[in-house]
Amino acid sequence: MWISSVATVTGLAAVANAQLEHALSPPHYPSPWMRGGNGWQDAYAKAQSFVSQLTLLEKVNLTTGVGWEGQQCVGNTGSIPRLNFTGLCLQDSPLGIRDTDFNSAFPSGMNTAATWTTRLFKSRGNAMGSEHRDKGIDAQLGPVAGPLGRSPAAGRNWEGFSPDPVLTGVAMAETIKGIQDAGVIATAKHYIMNEQEHNRENSGSILAYSSNVDDKTMHELYLWPFADSVRAGVGSVMCSYNNINNSFGSQNSYTLNYLLKNELDFQGFVVSDWWAHHSGVSSVFAGLDMTMAGDQGLASGNTYWGSNLTAAVLNGTIPQWRLDDMVVRIMSAYYKVGRDTARVPINFSSWSLNTTGYIHPLASEGFQTINEHVNVQGDHANLIREIGGASTVLLKNTNNALPLKKPSSIAVIGEDAHDNPGGINSCSDRGCDQGTLAMGWGSGTANFPYLIAPVTALSARAARDQTAFTNVSNNYDFDAVTKAVTGTDAAIVFGNANSGEAYITVDGNAGDRNNLTLWGNADALIAHVASIHPNTIVVLHTVGAVIVEEFKNHPNITALLWAGIPGQESGNAITDILYGDRVPSAKSVFTWGKQREDWGTDVVYTPESNTPQQPYNEGVFIDYRHFDAQNIEPSYEFGFGLSYTNFSYSDLKIEKQNPGPYEPTTGQTSSAPTFGTIDLNATDASFPPGFHVVPLYIYPYINFPIPRNQTLDLPAGVSDSSPQPKLPAGGSGGGNRQLWDVMYIVSATVTNTGSVKGTEIPQLYICLGGPSDPKIVLRGFDDLILDPNESETFTYQVTRRDISNWDTTTQNWVVSDSPKTVYVGSSSRNLPLQGGLP
Structure with missing residues (x-):
């Protein structure tokens, strides 16, 4: 069952633990059928016309992948030769095209969020979408809102944006718009509660872990960015490997039918993660529309759907309306993004960079040209460099150590500043930590077309400025390091921390990080340099938070920067910041704790049962919400970031609007x-x-006797095709349309009080005022570019959704009677302006 949140923060853990330990996900049937609303009307009409022509086998073919390495893409559906329709190509990743060449390697989602700039969110999405389009790809497998980032050590947090649902929701929506404007279907993933890599899949007798969550937390935290994705018109949603309240994500009728397709009114198609599919008929009724890779396991040759889906329709188990809805949803997404006009033939292979090879690699059949080596990079390097610089967070800058101004000598220290000696793509899916870190590992990666290491860009800048330059790449050779830094004006030390997907283990880290320290002796390296050099500048390439309290407090560490994992232009981007060619403007998208325990949440590394249970006892209190509630002082708070100039805030104004009362959908x-x-x-x-x-x-054809007159224990209502009641909180894309009514217009003046032009990120937070609410929650932000002494007005329209809580009794959003306060400032703990919402 779905549990209501407890009334007080102090009682949260004890009560939730008992309620959530073996929570159950309630059934919800039938699977809602597409209606073609929310801007899908034209696509729906085209899809209806197309699907009406199809035979049973052709319809089944579009729902089922052809199997691992069945064709060129990481996922292909079956084709319809009679109509000259080649089937759909689905391809990783959320930061570029995986497993091909002449593509770009973009900054991670986490880096992109750190710019807090919607223009860059959308531009990156559009650039990635155009590259996928020009390789012949129909659906890009991204962006990512799951994991949201519940635990800082979780391996794939960097694929997403931020543990804050609002920042992630805005980034998801803008990225989706960018991808789909380019003519490619975006795939919001991994839906939902996919918050760690350990035990994410069935393995032997151990089943995939169950993320157990209450109804209020689901709506106010984890579902929020997916609602924004649906409102943005996303064409596809990928369900996750894990269980949610002890029901697999690929066949969870509550999360798929009730929440996604009914409450959020999602009009596109649901696709399984690769081999996250565990059943035939039950997953169809639970809301799954496409299975990937199509086979039951890696290169197994069998399938839950395909021929079995054909048989289930023929014997009457699955009604035609449900199959038709699956296919219409798939084709509506195809038409919505304009694939019928934007499509080019697939011109690459995921399985080989050679020009020729097998079109069916697993079967070694169909030898032909498989890779045309089409260059799709365009001018995207400029955007990648811009995002890399705009996402670099300046955490510390003592006595204006930065920017550098033609120093007479510098030393660049650390393996992370240097090239991977094996080559930039020498580790498959980036599954190693050698040289500079510009990307995590796993399926969320892309091959680098090139990678500018920091030492390359910094040495070039030093040569231009006639600066003496020394460097050491060995993190353990302290004698060499001592010689290199002695007598230099500045010692720039690089360190990193890596993570990725669970199918690769790097240095004993099986996807999730084992700790929150730096890798490769970098902590000791930094401490050594700082002990002998009074102007030590530290640059961190990490996949998330690491422990930096000693760096913050060390008197010889004059500057500390987080550069994240910025993609192919890494070295150029950090050089732009270090030398002041770009003034830092990034803000941290997560909280920096002083010790691992500060976050209050963690990865469960060792299962305690055959079905590992992961109760989300903390409810909505993750990251800064937890730090605030428990009065924990972080090293650096969420939203924090310095500049080379200064800003002031003044003149808060709050204007009440009158949109009328909230009306539940009927x-x-x-x-x-x-x-x-x-x-x-x-x-x-x-x-x-x-x-x-x-x-x-994998084919749709049957070569076995069709089971007849079966007695199946199916849930009530699975085949019900009669009109269904609309949900009060639903009715429109992302939820009830009145959630986006403007309730207040808040404005404030931001002034550049420094001496250089810079960009400030004003942030708006709201205290919802209830006893079980966080102290503050982010609701709005902007990026303002200001000359010295220039002022500009930051304005945000506070919506009904922004000031609402989820009510578990009425199953709707409500604005409580609790007094609500708005705050505006430069970070979650620097909010000089505040005012009550009348």
Whole structure:
């Protein structure tokens, strides 16, 4: 069952632990059928026309992947040769195209969020979308809101944006708009509660862990950015490996049918993560629309759908309306982004960078040209460099140590400043930590076309300025380091911390990080340099928070910068910041604790049962919300970041609006539609005479007796095609349309009081005022570019959603009677302006 949140923060952990330890996800049927609203009308009409022409086998073919290494892409659906439709190509990743060449390697989502700049969110999405489009890809497998970032050590946090749902939601929406404007389907993932890598999948007798969460936390935290994704018109949502309240993400009827397709009114299609699919009929009724990679396991050759889905329709278990809805959703997403006009043939292979090879690699069949080496990079290097610089957070800058001004000599120290001696792409899916870190590891990666290491860019700048330059790459050779830094004006020391996806283990880290310290002896290296050099500048390339309290307090560490994992222009981007060619403007998208225990949440590394339980006892109190509630002083707070100039805040104004009362959605849907007719003659669903079967390829044809007169214990209502009641909190993309009514307009004046032009990120937080609410929650932000002494007005429209809480009884959003206060400032703990919302 779904549990309501407790009334007080102090009682949260004890009560929630008992309630959530073995929480159950309630059934919700039937699976809502698409209605074509929220800007999907034209796409829906085209999809109806297309799907009405299809046979049963052709419809099934579009729902089922052809199997691992069945064709060129990491995921391909079956084709419709009769209509010259080649099927869909789905391809990683959320930061560029995986497993090909002549593509760009973009900054991570986490770096992009650190710019707090919606223009860059969308521009990056559009650039990635255009690269995917020009390689012949139909769906980009990104962006990422799961993991949200509950635990700082979780391996894939860097693929997403921030543990704050509002910042992540804005970044998701803008990225999706950018990708889909380029003519490619965006795939919001991993839905939902996918917050660690350990035990994410079934392994032997151990099942995938269950993220157990209450209803209030689900809505106010984890579902929030997916609601923004749906409101932005996302074409696809990928469900996750893990269980949610002890029901697999790929067949959880509550999260898929009730929350996503009903409450959020999602109009696109749900695709499984690769082999996160665990059933046939039940997953169809629970809301899954496409299975990837199509086979039941890696290169297994069998399938839960394909021929089994065909048989289930033929024997009447699955009604035509449900299959039709699956296919119409898939094709509506195709038409919504304009794939019918933007599409080019697939011109690469995920399985080989060679020009020629097998079109069906697993079966070693169809030798032909598989890679045309199409260069899709355009001028995206400029954008990548801009984001790299705009995402570099200046955490410390004592006595204006930065920017550097043509120093007479510098030393650049640390393996992380240097090239990987094996080559930039020598480790498959970036599964190592050698040389400078510009990308984490796993499926969320792309091959580098090149990688500018910091030492390359800094040595070039030193040569231009006639600055003496020394460098050491060995993190353990302290004698060499001592010689290199002695007598220099500045010693710039680089360190990193890496993580990624669980199928790769690096230095004993199985996806998730084992600790929150730096890798490769970098902590000791930095301490050594700081002990002998009075102007030690530290640059960190990390996938998230690390322990930096000693760096913060060390008198010889004059500057500390977080550069994240910035992609191919890494060295140029950090050089821009160090020398002041770009004035720092980034703000931290997570909180920096002083010790691991400060966060109050962590990865569960060792399962305590065959079905590991992970109760989210903390509720909505993650990251800064937890630090605030527990009065824990961080090293650096969420939203913190310095500049080379200064800003002041003044003149807070609050204007109340009158949008009218909130009206819950009422009424019913139409009946479930069907499109075309289905031939129920099983003989016609068999392999045609003389058909060549590619080994291990997944087909819709049946070659087995169809089960008849089965007694299946199916949940009530799974086949009900009659009109269904609309949810009060639903009715429009992302939820009830009145959630976006403007309730207040808040404005404040921001002034550049320093001597150089710079960008400030004003942030607006709200205290919702209830006893179980966080002290403050982020609700708005902007980026203001200001000359010295220039002022500009920061304005934010506070919506009904911004001041609402989820009510578990009415299953709707409500504005409580608690007094609400708005705060504006430069970080979550520097909020000089405040005012009550009347």
